[in-house]
Amino acid sequence: MNQHTVKAYGDELNQLTAEVARMGGLAEAQVADAVESLARRDIALARAVMERDVKLDAMQHEIEKKATRLIALRHPVASDLRKTLAAMRLATDLERTGDLAKNIAKRGLTLAEAEPMQPLTRSIERMGRLVSLRLRDVLDAYAASEVDGALAVWNSDDEVDEHYNALFRELLTYMMGDPRTITGCAHLLFIAKNLERIGDHATNIAETIHYEITGGEMTGERPRAAPAQDDDLHLLT
Amino acid sequence: MNQHTVKAYGDELNQLTAEVARMGGLAEAQVADAVESLARRDIALARAVMERDVKLDAMQHEIEKKATRLIALRHPVASDLRKTLAAMRLATDLERTGDLAKNIAKRGLTLAEAEPMQPLTRSIERMGRLVSLRLRDVLDAYAASEVDGALAVWNSDDEVDEHYNALFRELLTYMMGDPRTITGCAHLLFIAKNLERIGDHATNIAETIHYEITGGEMTGERPRAAPAQDDDLHLLT
Numbered sequence: 001m002n003q004h005t006v007k008a009y010g011d012e013l014n015q016l017t018a019e020v021a022r023m024g025g026l027a028e029a030q031v032a033d034a035v036e037s038l039a040r041r042d043i044a045l046a047r048a049v050m051e052r053d054v055k056l057d058a059m060q061h062e063i064e065k066k067a068t069r070l071i072a073l074r075h076p077v078a079s080d081l082r083k084t085l086a087a088m089r090l091a092t093d094l095e096r097t098g099d100l101a102k103n104i105a106k107r108g109l110t111l112a113e114a115e116p117m118q119p120l121t122r123s124i125e126r127m128g129r130l131v132s133l134r135l136r137d138v139l140d141a142y143a144a145s146e147v148d149g150a151l152a153v154w155n156s157d158d159e160v161d162e163h164y165n166a167l168f169r170e171l172l173t174y175m176m177g178d179p180r181t182i183t184g185c186a187h188l189l190f191i192a193k194n195l196e197r198i199g200d201h202a203t204n205i206a207e208t209i210h211y212e213i214t215g216g217e218m219t220g221e222r223p224r225a226a227p228a229q230d231d232d233l234h235l236l237t
Numbered sequence: 238m239n240q241h242t243v244k245a246y247g248d249e250l251n252q253l254t255a256e257v258a259r260m261g262g263l264a265e266a267q268v269a270d271a272v273e274s275l276a277r278r279d280i281a282l283a284r285a286v287m288e289r290d291v292k293l294d295a296m297q298h299e300i301e302k303k304a305t306r307l308i309a310l311r312h313p314v315a316s317d318l319r320k321t322l323a324a325m326r327l328a329t330d331l332e333r334t335g336d337l338a339k340n341i342a343k344r345g346l347t348l349a350e351a352e353p354m355q356p357l358t359r360s361i362e363r364m365g366r367l368v369s370l371r372l373r374d375v376l377d378a379y380a381a382s383e384v385d386g387a388l389a390v391w392n393s394d395d396e397v398d399e400h401y402n403a404l405f406r407e408l409l410t411y412m413m414g415d416p417r418t419i420t421g422c423a424h425l426l427f428i429a430k431n432l433e434r435i436g437d438h439a440t441n442i443a444e445t446i447h448y449e450i451t452g453g454e455m456t457g458e459r460p461r462a463a464p465a466q467d468d469d470l471h472l473l474t
């Protein structure tokens with residue numbers, strides 16, 4: 001390999017990482033805006049979130065294509081290979097995060113036409129902010145290649161669960177108290193679940209960063225033993 | 238490369254594909270058993286599903302490790318590279334399918350302690366059978382490397398959505414009619430959503446098979462334009 005080829009190869013890898021970081025920035029904005037549109041009953045913002053989602057799909061597609069090309073032509077090994085495979089994994093998590101944000105915006109659009117449910121919306125907003133922060137922190141860790149930052153996000157997974165559990169209880173109480181709110185609350189239930197799933201994607205991203213930097217998979221139990229969607233189980237009485 | 242190396246390489250690729258197929262078989266069984274345990278209020282079966290889930294996690298881990306090793310040491314290109322990357326993608330979808338089956342079993346365990354909700358359980362069972370069939374068909378297509386079979390699954394995505402929509406309506410009506418069922422119905426709502434998401438994984442798997450065989454990504458719209466979780470949106474009145 002001559003000097004020129006080596007340089008181009010390094011450039012390609014850096015470009016891939018930069019594209020993932022950019023995709024992360026957009027996904028983060030989508031989540032924040034989706035929650036904001038819900039809290040403010042802002043139909044225009046909700047529509048903007050829904051329309052922007054195609055960009056994330058296109059970016060994922062582009063990252064997959066570039067990573068595959070890089071593997072086929074450059075034969076990366078060791079940390080370069082991990083970086084390339086990590087880019088593909090991260091793009092998948094970010095694309096799904098975007099889908100969930102889009103779904104929140106869509107549900108917000110529909111809820112904006114119904115009666116406001118103030119205390120519930122504020123709880124959702126708080127959970128949304130918490131999840132946005134986790135996403136921001138883990139993307140900061142990615143940009144800085146900091147395994148400690150990723151581990152911090154990985155270890156704080158249970159905060160989101162606590163919020164979700166509290167919200168689940170709150171929603172059921174609301175539904176039982178006033179059956180006319182059942183349909184609206186069912187949508188809020190899915191919004192809460194979507195936020196929890198975004199939190200799970202942040203955890204996945206933390207695991208991928210750990211893999212990319214250290215070459216090892218995360219060992220030991222996740223902060224909580226059960227997957228996210230199980231947290232409301234013990235609340236059935 | 239001598240004859241021996243070439244043979245071993247081909248063996249490794251075939252082994253990878255076989256492991257994905259085996260993992261698919263287990264995921265399929267997990268979904269079927271989870272639905273069965275729910276329908277029959279079978280606590281022992283639900284527990285078995287929950288315990289078996291670690292196997293799927295281990296299999297995914299193993300497939301990722303083997304695929305990464307294969308890329309690093311064998312430098313596959315063209316259809317061999319696609320086959321290797323597809324194995325990693327499929328393992329991710331199957332692992333998530335397993336998580337969803339486990340969650341259904343767990344919720345079933347909890348619901349078994351509550352009052353039976355007969356007509357609802359039968360609707361869930363029907364939807365569960367439909368989703369299991371899609372999973373079986375797409376895994377058959379993978380084993381036979383048949384792009385037509387994969388396309389058939391991809392094109393029939395809206396059947397699952399129709400079931401989900403009907404179930405969503407049914408659940409809300411039930412909740413409104415008898416608020417004491419609200420908590421139980423909330424769990425059934427998530428079970429229905431989990432089944433829909435398993436259907437989405439079957440669609441993803443169909444797309445990956447198409448990519449593996451043809452080298453092209455699916456073009457054109459998915460059978461329905463919106464992602465799965467949006468289907469109940471228009472039902473908010």
